Amino acid sequence: MAESKLQATFSDSKSSPAFVIKTVEMHTGGHPLRIITDGYPKIEGKTILEKRAYVRDNLDVFRKRLMWEPRGHYDMYGAMLVDPDYKGADIGVLFMHNEGYSTMCGHACIALGRYAVDKGVVPAKSPQTELVIQCPTGPVKVWVDYQDGKSGRVRFHSVPAFVFALDQEVDVPNYGRVKVDIAYGGAFYAFLPDRSLGLDLRTAPIHAVRNAATPVTEAVKKAVPLCHPEHPDLAFLYGTTITDGRDEYDPTPTANTCVFGDASVDRSPTGSGVTARVAIQYRRGQIDPSKERQFASGNTGSVMTGRPVRETTWGEFDRRGSGGKLVLHRNRRVYWKGCQYPA
Ligand SMILES: O=C(O)[C@H]1NCC[C@@H]1O
Structure with missing residues (x-):
């Protein structure tokens, strides 16, 4: 710093x-x-x-x-x-x-x-x-x-992170149908591996990453209405993170580049994006509290580490109509009032 x-x-x-x-x-x-x-x-x-x-x-x-x-x-x-x-x-x-x-x-x-x-x-x-x-x-x-x-x-x-959708299919102009995961780490992001967009994060120039992520964000915004357990002002897609696809646990860093706002590119590995990505990896059984993972910025190579801390609850929700709390557990899907949870 x-x-x-x-x-x-x-x-x-x-x-x-x-x-x-x-x-x-x-x-x-x-x-x-x-x-x-x-x-x-x-x-x-x-x-x-x-x-x-x-x-x-x-x-x-x-x-x-x-x-x-x-x-x-x-x-x-x-x-x-x-x-x-x-x-x-x-x-x-x-x-x-x-x-x-x-x-x-x-x-x-x-x-x-x-x-x-x-x-x-x-x-x-x-x-x-x-x-x-x-x-x-x-x-x-x-x-x-x-x-x-x-x-x-x-x-x-951070605040509790959660997966909103896994393998959500969206049609992206010029790229066709791609699958994205959507998760919240204080802000909502769409995630997809570089190969889905014909890129290699290790070699792609940053303008190519910016240009590929931007239509994904637009497509997800159109196709997937988001909701947040606490406040509607928190329910919007902030950006798209392109990863190197190396989500299975490994002691070496996995790279990702986050494109957010009006196609702004993060030089850091993106703290809120790493938090959301850890939630996805946790849900898929690729990481647990005993493991710390390294996340490198695909833009600069700078590294942050991340790990899940504990399972928790957040907000009021209806789980299949039964009422209760949002449960951020690995094997449970979450449903809360007024929300169409797609996964
Ligand atoms: O580290 C982060 O979470 C942020 N960096 C720029 C975009 C995100 O807000």
Whole structure:
């Protein structure tokens, strides 16, 4: 992770005087994180999802100024610190990118963990500092190694991840009928192996990966209505991850490249995508809590590790009409109120 500072001054036609926005620039595994620390107009809303809706509906010009050229670039990524409404949270965050506002971001949680420790947002403790970041998807617990006054490796436990659909067939213009898995790791992704699209992730230029993943995302969005156990604002397809297809457990890294938002390509292995991919591998019996798997970015080669932690429940649902909780167990399908679960 590297850090630098940007102070951007701008005004838009509706607002004067000019706004001075302060940011801290970091990256995780090569993917940028522009942390907005000061200068944003007041954000209304009680809950984090209300705040997310407020910035989307009222302050989108600021996202464009901070993410797009000339201050940003096509694959820029942002995190805006907000007051959390979750009781146990140390900080709240809204995520933004080239097209809108994400619900979860692993690479950002990793950078924010170090940011919070290095800037004294939370008191640093050796050998590890623990904090809770409230993301739009929910609270994410983060641990930051801290030794001799320096922050180091970061790990996090995300919200419950679950498989939405396995082997879902979709028709993709120019590629024909392909099978995708759909899973949630704080955001919904479609996954498919490179060979389904006639690619080899090891050699394909990044623009080919971007161009292949984008019509898959569009096709899945059209064909598969998604639903989320907690809130409809969390039920949308964030992107498509193309993998090297090496899902069976192996000590060497499996590669994946995530294309999200408006065809933005992640330079990191994608924390929320890795979380969703672990849920798929768990469901297929390819990984268990005793195994840690390495996931490499097909874009830069940077590596994150992931493993399932435990089975859990989330939200109210109807299991074949019987009512109860969403059960995120390996061998059970989940059904919840008002949702057509396709798998
Ligand atoms: O690591 C992640 O989860 C994110 N990186 C960019 C796209 C995802 O939000």
